[in-house]
Amino acid sequence: MPTNPPPLSEAQARLAATVPAALERVRRVPGVLGVLWCGSAARGEGTAHSDLDFHVLVDGDRRWRANYVVDGVPVEVFHNPVRKVRAMFAAAQGDTITMFAEGRVVMPHPELDALVAEARALHAAGPAPRPLTQQARFRLIEEVMDARALADAGDPLHVLVACRAAELALEGLFGVRGWWEVKPQRWLPTLQVRDPDAAHDFHAVLTTPDAGARQAALEALTVRVTGDLTYQEGGSEPVSVP
The missing domain is CATH 3.30.460.10 (Beta Polymerase, domain 2)
Structure with missing residues (x-):
């Protein structure tokens, strides 16, 4: 009907x-x-x-x-x-x-x-999956650790740094999963369809008032991209200075 x-x-x-x-x-x-x-x-x-x-x-x-x-x-x-x-x-x-x-x-x-x-x-x-580069992985984990330090200190800046790290995590997640990038206002609806658990983590980063719980959600979201939170050795190739 x-x-x-x-x-x-x-x-x-x-x-x-x-x-x-x-x-x-x-x-x-x-x-x-x-x-x-x-x-x-x-x-x-x-x-x-x-x-x-x-x-x-x-x-x-x-x-x-x-x-x-x-x-x-x-x-x-x-x-x-x-x-x-x-x-x-x-x-x-x-x-x-x-x-x-x-x-x-x-x-x-x-x-x-x-x-x-x-x-x-x-x-x-969909696009070809885009693996996270060593530099991008290092930068993401560095942001997450900066956020962890702020959460441990009870610093209100944790909200800002956690959201910035979550943005990097989402960029990495869309890349490694082979999803087309979307505007920020479509991140959560897209995740709710493609990966509800990741959507839950991201929503918690955005809305949880407790810094410790917010940080835990950020780290769970990040591990979906990096596998773990350990630093790995790497770097770029030397280039000539003009």
Whole structure:
């Protein structure tokens, strides 16, 4: 039995209502081939602080970005020729691939349709896993140990340092698991789907008022990336000084 879709929030409804006027302005740019509406509003997740994002395919060999305001709504527009978008796909630029995979075509063009299909396939497959380098591992553990010292001392700065270390841990986790990177506001929802235990640890880092419990959650999250909290020997190769 069909069900009715949930009602749009007031903010999302306002953003969606602004799309036609924004699109009309985008269409007036010479050389426009196709237009993709992307970002949180295109996914139906817009808030009172969201803007409208568009990827625009253009002819020629130039790329640029434009920002303006339509009916009080900020609009950001990325203009790229087809070959540049394909180059970004080939370079595994996760933000661009995700935008095209999750976006909504609002001005069709065969090249745009092909790029969306390609992005969806790439997004579903995921990037190649990116093992943590020795330097990245050392830096992460160093941040965690700095946070442990602050927790032991009861220093209120522990909140800041623990969150900074958690950010490094998440960057490492997304890399070693072969997940596309997402914006910080999507870290927790993504983890809740892909690794609920990691989501629990991360949520505890963000919300637990007790420094000791917060530190324990941070260390549990970090071990998911590093395996343990021991320092290992390593370093970079010598390079010439210019």
